[in-house]
Amino acid sequence: MKLAIMQPYFFPYIGYYQLIAAVDLFIVYDNIKYTKKGWINRNRMLQNGKDVVFSLPLKAASDFLHVDQRELSADFRRDKLLAQFEGAYRRAPFFKQVFPLLEEIINLDDPNLFSYLYNAISKTCAFLDIKTKLVKSSEVNIDHDLKAQEKVIALCQAVGADTYINAIGGTELYDRAEFRDQGIDLSFLKAKPFEYAQFDSDFVPWLSIIDVMMFNGSETLSTTVRQGYELV
Template sequence: MKVSGHQPCYIPWYGFFEKVAKVDIFAIHDIAQYEKGGYINRNLIKSSQGFLWLTIPIQIKGNKNTPIKEIKIDNTQDWKRRHWKAIIVNYNKSKYFRDYRDFFGDIYHSNWEYIYELNMSIISFIMDELNINTKLCYISEMECRHKKKSDFVLSLCKELQADNYLSGKLGKEYLNEKDFELEGINIDYQEIRKIEYQQLFNDFIPNLSIIDILFNCGPVRTEAIVRGERSFDERISFLSSSRR
């Protein structure tokens, strides 16, 4: 049993979905504390001028320890119109944008009170598009939620009866590998691959939101990229036939 986990980010990059696709159970850390400068309420897209941040304003002043699940969006600001306009302006000429216009149009014309609900709606949709059937669990419902750092991850693995944990590269800074060895749990660290694909505008920019790949490459090639296929062409042929 292989396990991983992460906070529910806003329109995450491909690496988030790569971790989800490579494990049997993926833990959504819905009660992690908000970190300023992270990706819970913002992410990058590409514009004709370079990369562009899309940031959702949140109500966090005076209570920085609020868990992600309880963070409210500041809807006094017109962020939905700005984000949707930026996406349309920069991706309306991409090959597959029309395939996703209705879904994202609904997202940005709906009312969202909590950032968690918005993020999970997008994450769930993209998982379906990429044929990722990994089981999700939620830290708020688990006993390991009371632990911290390395002990938290170890408790998560034991609770889910995992024998393998897929960690982000920063895990090397805080995971006590000897504790995992004693429990018979192997740790793998995610390797960030250098990927390139056809983008709009000028030079290639890496590590953007998954929508940059999805709008430019479509679901079949995006799935191949996320799953780390060595030959995109072979994977595309196989997936295309399986989708008929």
């Protein structure tokens, strides 16, 4: 059984969904510390030919809280964020197909950050026809005080995974020999360059999955999600 594990992100890039599609079970970390300088509640979109950051405003809280303990700001204007997406992409070829998905996701009335992100990931997977089972890390019976590689191996063992696939950015974090000693094959997913027309602008790579969906139809999306990467 193939497993991947990631923390949640807000409309992450296509490589995140390639990773989900490449495995049988995808664990989303909910009981890990929120990192202020990370990309958990923000990402990049195309606006007037340039990449622009969009984000979810959060309620002020301790930096030591877990992702599932953080809340969206009471001042979060869902209509304003939707208007930002509409202004940027209303001329995109697949806007009419994608924008209802964004409305459904963004209008979710749930203040919990993790629940909000988990719903967005799940709904986007459904749109991309990804059937992989999603599980919250806190639902897996392990010692959650374990860190880094030890925690990943424990999660693999708890769910019966014999293959663990990680994003390419984790090559320096994990030791193949350590995984092999536990009967687990370790691979890394490297997304292939994927260029497409973005209005009349020079191509801006690795933007949010929103950008990819706005400019590509279902057949291209399906092929890229399932075949647009290599395992190394």
